[in-house]
Amino acid sequence: EAHEIDDFNCSIVKDYSKCIKCGRCAEVCREVQNVDVLAASNRGTEYEFLPRFDRKLHETECVFCGQCIKVCPVGAIYEKSSISEVLTAIDDEALHVIVQIAPAVRVSVGELFNLEPGSITEGQIV
Structure with a gap:
């Protein structure tokens, strides 16, 4: 898979193999933080929530607030140690x-x- 783990920034890691595609990360980013960095990408069973325009998280407007970490029910997004x-x-x-x-x-x-x-x-x- 092309997007297995994104850990190219200093704060947040996303393990796409654990993601259940619930969309909570994208929703909290858009609705609560008003940043709107994450979006559904691809179609059908191949969709996943990625930073917009196929960028890495550190290349986006992400402020690394950690709200996506809080709402992820399966630990696919977690704090980088x-x-x-x-x-x-x-x-x-x-x-x-x-x-x-x-x-x-x-x-x-x-x-x-x-x-x-x-x-x-x-x-x-x-």
């Missing part, structure tokens, strides 16, 4: 590794540590 690359970089003594966490994460992660909602955890995350 960078854990092995990060661990390799941390273990490399020739590198000085710096980590940056988005402001929204710094606020929301506090609740996991029984802090009040909205507590700022800057300087407390290791």
Whole structure:
């Protein structure tokens, strides 16, 4: 199959062999995010949901919000892990590794540590 796995971007992977062609990914992209990157491609039993104009996801207007990941009932779309690359970089003594966490994460992660909602955890995350 021509479109087995699309993992050419830094955030999202789509495994077309797992896709049940329900269209939820295209619907949430179009109706909720108003981006409309995914569409039904081909006809009959050969159809699948692909980035428009037969492009890779990273070549589209996708903002990598992850809503398609949330609505996929079979895990055909999932978050791309960078854990092995990060661990390799941390273990490399020739590198000085710096980590940056988005402001929204710094606020929301506090609740996991029984802090009040909205507590700022800057300087407390290791």
